[in-house]
Amino acid sequence: MTPADLAELLRGTAAKVLAERGIDTSVLPAELTVERPRNPEHGDYASNIAMRIGKPAGVNPRELAGWLAEALTATDGIATADVAGPGFLNIRLDASAQGAILTSVLAAGAEFGSATTLTGKTINLEFVSANPTGPIHLGGTRWAAVGDALGRILASQGAAVTREYYFNDHGGQIDRFAESLIAAAKNEPTPDKGYAGSYISDIAAAVIAQHPGALDAPPAEQHEIFRATGVDLMFAHIKKTLHEFGTDFDVYTNESSMFESGAVERAVEELKTKGTLYEAEGAWWLRTTDFGDDKDRVVIKSDGTSAYVAGDIAYFLDKRARGADLCIYMLGADHHGYIGRLKAIASATGDDPANVEVLIGQMVNLVRDGVTVKMSKRAGTVITLDDLVEAIGVDAARYALVRSSVNTSIDIDLALWTKQNDENPVLYVQYAHARLRSVARNAADLGIGTDDPNFALLDSDHEGELIKTIGEYPRVVASAANLREPHRIARYLEELAGTYHRFYAACRILPVGDEEPNELHTARLALCDATRQVLANGLTLLGVSAPEQM
Known part of the structure; x- marks a missing residue:
């Protein structure tokens, strides 16, 4: 019985108890959850349902909890149900009910944790979107890891997710x-506010290789050659780097396409018709203050050129026209102003601002010996995705970036993430998976399978704790999807790995010496299989490998 199953059982029991006493069942909340108490002595699960509905039901919460406890105790799968404090309900499952969790995992396999709550929802998820003027920096790398993981998580809950990269x-x-490329090609100093780093010289050389006469062309033609070819080469590098990092996109959209296709012009005319654009000081302004923005935004400048927000408007309308129900923008720490701006754009176009979500990611620092690393071998000024992967590897990089809430800045300690022991969080989780694979191989060598396991035999505290932790996985994934917080899965996996390691130390899984295999060995081996499956499922959602051996 998973926590979701128990919540459904509790809701049904409460409805029956209330109805039997002539109490209107509409007092029951639409959703009911049960939680694992911090103190295991209080039971396997706890609920405050009696305190939530006691007042509207006109019943003392503790008395109501007593009615519920009595009804639950008579239910199959419930070992005990007790009342604590002012009306808390503490519940213990019997071993067979806990075993049903493992049956669910083994039957669902890679699909365990998936749901249909977002089925029918089309989500456009835009992330990274770094300009093709240099390699992906650490901030963009954080979104490459978190955005990809969030896309996987949302898809696991039934959403149709389009991963999109928008570049200027x-x-x-x-x-x-x-x-900057032209200056490098001519061996001249970097222009004021230009771009430096060895990658500029590399791309400049590649442009010359493709267009040997580029430096002899007239200035305007020369600029266009280096601009167009340089952008193509830089973006090819970005895509290759992201792919090697395990992050790929379904759609790549050029900002210029919004202008060249006439999308910006059409958007401007539409807004003029709606009356949300007005003319002042020779320019056209969007009335975003009417929709919560801190100031109105210039869309068409007084010289007739389009401001940056014009592309934002056309791009939002383009996403919606392509069928996106929800547009999620994942932006860097210096983009807080975009939250109000993008929601105001949605409102100004006649759309629901709830169809826009903006996630802001905080800064990332790379730390060596307690000192922040500031210089890149390749980019010259900032640490890049390539630098991070070279330092700690893809799995550690992705896990380190996903492990913390994007609302907080993080320091990635090179010493920690390169350790080859359980102090390294990603290795701690991966080692649990590898150990479980080793157990399965040893069992196969002994001819022990997991057919028809008797889970009622798994009645020790370590076994019960591991089963309950496994049962939490679907709720963790659902929460990560609803709150857009992939770090919840990483933290859960560490809890699961720790719970398994403690179980492994306390409970012998396979027979030793001349001992004959018995039902307990089979049940524990099936518990191991379920644990490994959940670890693999969670690591997959984070885009981190689940190694067979280490």
Whole structure:
């Protein structure tokens, strides 16, 4: 019996108890959850349902909890149900009910933890979206890991997820990038506010290799050659780096396409028709203050050129036209202003601002010997995705970036994440999976299988704790999806790994010496199989490998 099953049982029991006493069952909440108490002595699960509904039901919460406890105790699968304090309900499952959790895991396999709560929901998830003027920096790398994990998690709950990368391939930054390439090709100093680093020289050389006469071309043509070819080469590197990091996208959208396709012009005319654009000081402004933004935004400048927000408007309308029910934007720490701006854009176009979500990721630092590493071998100024992977590897990098809430800044300690022991969080989890694979191989060598396990035999505290921890997985995944917080899965996996390691130390899984295999060995081996499956499922959602051996 999973926590979700128990919550459903408790709700049904409460409805029956109330109805039998002539109490309106509408006092029951639409959703009911049960939780594992911090103190195991209080039971396997606890609920405050009696205190939640006691007042509207007109019943003392402790008396109501007593009615529920009596009804639950008479239910199959419930060992005990007791009342504590002002009306808490503490519940213990019997061994067979706990074993049903393992049956569910083994039957569902890789699908355990999946759900259909988001079925029918189409989500456009935009993340990384770094400009093609240099390698992905640490902030973008954090979104590459978190965004990819969030996409996997949302999809596991039934959503149709489109992973999208939007990049700026025109404008001032791109012009400075082109001029930096030209300067490098001519062996001249980097222009003011230009881009430096060995990658600039590498790309400049590659442009010359493709266009040998580029430096002899007229200035405008020369600029366009270095701009277009340089952007293509830089973005090819970005895509390759992200792919090797385990992050791929379904759609790549060029900002310039919003202008070249006429999408910006159409959006502007639509907003003029709606009356949400007004003319002032020779420019056209969007009335975003009417929808919660801190100031109105210039869409068309007084010189007739489009401001950056014009592309944002067209891009949002484009996403919605492509069928996105929800548009999630994952942006860097310096983009807080975009929360109100993007929601205001949705409102100004006549859309529901709830169809826009903006997640802001905080800073990431790489630390060596207690000192922040600031210089990159390749980029010259910032630490990049390539630098991080070279230092600690893909699995450790992804796990380190996903493990903490994006609302907090993180320091990635090179000493910690390169350790080859259980102090390294990702190795701690991966080692549990590898150990479980080793147990399975040893069992196979002994001819021991897991057919028809008697889970009622798993009645020790260590076994029960492991089963209950396994049972929490679907709720953890659902919570990670609903709150957009993949770090919940990483922290859960560490808890599961720790619970398994304690079980492994306390409970002998396979026979020793001349001991004949028995039902307990079979049941414990099936418990191990279920544990391994959940570890693998969680690591897969994070985009981290589940090794067979270490």
